[in-house]
Amino acid sequence: xxxxxxxxxxxxxxxxxxxxxxxxxxxxxxxxxxxxxxxxxxxxxxxxxxxxxxxxxxxxxxxxxxxxxxxxxxxxxxxxxxxxxxxxxxxxxxxxxxxxxxxxxxxxxxxxxxxxxxxxxxxxxxxxxxxxxxxxxxxxxxxxxxxxxxxxxxxxxxxxxxxxxxxxxxxxxxxxxxxxxxxxxxxxxxxxxxxxxxxxxxxxxxxxxxxxxxxxxxxxxxxxxxxxxxxxxxxxxxxxxxxxxxxxxxxxxxxxxxxxxxxxxxxxxxxxxxxxxxxxxxxxxxxxxxxxxxxxxxxxxxxxxxxxxxxxxxxxxxxxxxxxxxxxxxxxxxxxxxxxxxxxxxxxxxxxxxxxxxxxxxxxxxxxxxxxxxxxxxxxxxxxxxxxxxxxxxxxxxxxxxxx
Numbered sequence: 355x356x357x358x359x360x361x362x363x364x365x366x367x368x369x370x371x372x373x374x375x376x377x378x379x380x381x382x383x384x385x386x387x388x389x390x391x392x393x394x395x396x397x398x399x400x401x402x403x404x405x406x407x408x409x410x411x412x413x414x415x416x417x418x419x420x421x422x423x424x425x426x427x428x429x430x431x432x433x434x435x436x437x438x439x440x441x442x443x444x445x446x447x448x449x450x451x452x453x454x455x456x457x458x459x460x461x462x463x464x465x466x467x468x469x470x471x472x473x474x475x476x477x478x479x480x481x482x483x484x485x486x487x488x489x490x491x492x493x494x495x496x497x498x499x500x501x502x503x504x505x506x507x508x509x510x511x512x513x514x515x516x517x518x519x520x521x522x523x524x525x526x527x528x529x530x531x532x533x534x535x536x537x538x539x540x541x542x543x544x545x546x547x548x549x550x551x552x553x554x555x556x557x558x559x560x561x562x563x564x565x566x567x568x569x570x571x572x573x574x575x576x577x578x579x580x581x582x583x584x585x586x587x588x589x590x591x592x593x594x595x596x597x598x599x600x601x602x603x604x605x606x607x608x609x610x611x612x613x614x615x616x617x618x619x620x621x622x623x624x625x626x627x628x629x630x631x632x633x634x635x636x637x638x639x640x641x642x643x644x645x646x647x648x649x650x651x652x653x654x655x656x657x658x659x660x661x662x663x664x665x666x667x668x669x670x671x672x673x674x675x676x677x678x679x680x681x682x683x684x685x686x687x688x689x690x691x692x693x694x695x696x697x698x699x700x701x702x703x704x705x706x707x708x709x710x711x712x713x714x715x716x717x718x719x720x721x722x723x724x725x726x727x728x729x730x731x732x733x734x735x736x737x738x739x740x741x742x743x744x745x746x747x748x749x750x751x752x753x754x755x756x757x758x
Contacts (some may be wrong), residue, residue: 360691363610363645364536365422371540374402374416375376376556381649382580383409383552385737386571388559389587390414391421392535393715394727395542397587399465402549402728406737407577411557417539419434420589421484423607423691424722425647426635427625428462428531429479430455434699435490435629436499441756447747449501451700454744456529458727463531471517472538473640478624479530480508480517482677487629490523491556495525504528518619518680519626530625532637535723562712569711583621583737586716587729589694589722596706599717601694605659607666608691610639613685617644618680628719635674635720644683646674663690694718701725702755703732703748713737714750 374390374412385401390412390689401408403621420573428648430452432439452509459476466474483491498505506526513519543553558574562584571579586592616722617623619640627635628648636646649666675682693719696702702716703725713733718723728748735742 361687362423362691363639364534365418365686366687367640368534368536370415371537372416374553374555376554377575377579377621378552378554378577378579380577380579381409384582385409386411386569386581386584388584389589390416390540390543390553390555391419391589392417392424392723393541393586393589393717394538394587394614396726396730397585397715397733398546398551398553399542400734401737402546402551404734404738406694407547408550408551409581410553411559411615412460412555413558414542415529415555416500416553417536420691420693420722421479421535421539423608424535424690424723425635425645426533426535427461427627427721428533428723429625429627429721430458430459430527430529431481432699433481433695435494435497437493439699440497441461442749443700443752450744451747452503454728455721455724458724459723459729460719461531462533466538473532473534474538475532475623477530477532477637478622479527480519480521480524480624480626481527482513482521482524482628484628484630484633485522489690490629491523498525498527498685512543516619517624518678520677522681526624530623531699533723534640534647554653557667562709564710582711583713584711585713585715585733587726589716591741592714592716595709596714596750600702600716600750601643601696603653603692603694604650605653605662605690605692606647607663607670607688608645609667609670609685609688611644612686613642613648614644614681615642620681632731634670634677636674639681641688644681646670646683649672656692659690659692663688666690668672681727693720693722695720698754700742700754701729701748702750703729704736704745705748708748733747
C-alpha cells in the first residue's frame with residue numbers, strides 16, 4: 355500500500371539520514387519488530403533498554419512510510435472527545451485513555467531532553483469549535499474539568515484577542531507537543547542500534563509460522579528469522595495480517611507553508627485542531643513555517659488520493675484564511691497520506707488470538723505517536739513475561755473491537 359505521496363516535507367527537509375543493510379542471513383532474536391517507522395523505533399529503543407535482543411525490518415527505507423507524512427501534532431486528546439468516549443467505553447476507561455496520552459507526551463519530553471535535533475517542543479493545544487459546534491466544545495470542557503484535566507474555556511472574544519482565531523469558542527489544554535517525526539525515528543533507532551539492535555530496510559516479511567515455542571519468519575530474500583516474539587508495527591498495512599475489520603482507512607492532505615517572520619497573535623505556537631469531521635489541524639513548523647492539514651475523506655486508492663491534492667490544498671488554505679485571516683500563508687510543500695481510525699478512537703495493542711507469538715502495535719487515529727508510546731510500554735512488558743495494567747483497554751478482545 356502506498357501510504358503517502360512522493361514528497362512529504364520531513365523527507366525533503368532531512369534527506370536520507372541513515373544507510374541500512376538490506377540483506378540478512380538466517381538469524382534469531384528475542385523480538386523481531388516489523389516496521390521501522392516511529393512506532394517500531396519507539397519499540398526498539400524501549401526493548402533494547404530492557405536488555406532484549408532485537409531485530410528491526412522494514413519493506414521501505416527507514417521511517418519513509420507514514421512517519422514521513424505525519425504532521426506530528428502530539429496531543430493527548432483522541433479523535434473521540436472525552437465526553438463521547440465515556441459513553442462508548444465507560445468513564446474509567448475513557449479517563450484513563452486520556453491520562454495515558456498526557457503520560458506519553460511527558461515520557462517523550464524526558465526521552466528527548468538531550469536530543470535537540472529532533473525538534474521536540476512542549477506546547478499548549480486548542481480544540482476549536484467549527485462555526486456550528488460550540489455546544490460540542492462546551493460539553494468537552496465540562497467533561498475535562500469534571501475529571502480534573504487542566505482545561506481553560508475561551509469564548510469568541512478570548513479566541514480573537516489571544517490567537518486571532520475567528521471561531522465561537524475553544525478549549526485550551528496545557529499539555530501537548532510537536533516534533534520532527536522523521537528525525538525522532540532515526541534517533542530512536544540509532545539508540546537501539548547502539549545497544550545491539552540489528553536494523554534492516556528494504557526487507558519484506560512473507561510468512562510467519564508458530565512452532566509452539568518460537569515464531570519462524572520467512573523473508574522475501576529467502577532467509578528466515580526465529581524469534582520469541584514478532585511485533586507488527588506496520589500501522590495500516592497490518593490489515594494484511596489481522597484483516598480490515600478493525601479500522602477504516604482515510605486519506606488526509608497536508609502542506610508546509612513558506613517561512614514566516616511572524617505569526618501574529620499566535621505567539622505561543624499552540625497546536626490547533628477543530629471539532630467535527632473533517633477538521634483542520636495546524637502547528638508551527640521549523641524555519642518559521644506553518645504545517646496544516648485536513649480535508650480528510652475515505653481512502654479509495656493512492657492514485658485517486660494524489661489526484662485530489664491540488665484541490666485539497668486550495669481548500670485547506672481557504673479554511674485557514676477564514677479561521678485566521680491575518681496569516682495568509684502560501685504553500686511551498688504539499689503531500690497526502692493514509693491513516694486508519696477505529697470505531698471507539700482507541701488503538702489496538704497486544705496479542706491476537708489468530709496469530710500466536712505475534713503482538714500488534716496499531717496506533718490508529720489522529721494522534722498515532724502518543725499511541726505508539728503506549729504500545730512501547732505495554733508490549734515491552736509482555737515481551738519481558740510481565741503484564742501491564744492498561745493492556746485490556748487497547749486489546750483486540752475489548753467489547754468495541756472489530757467495529758472499524
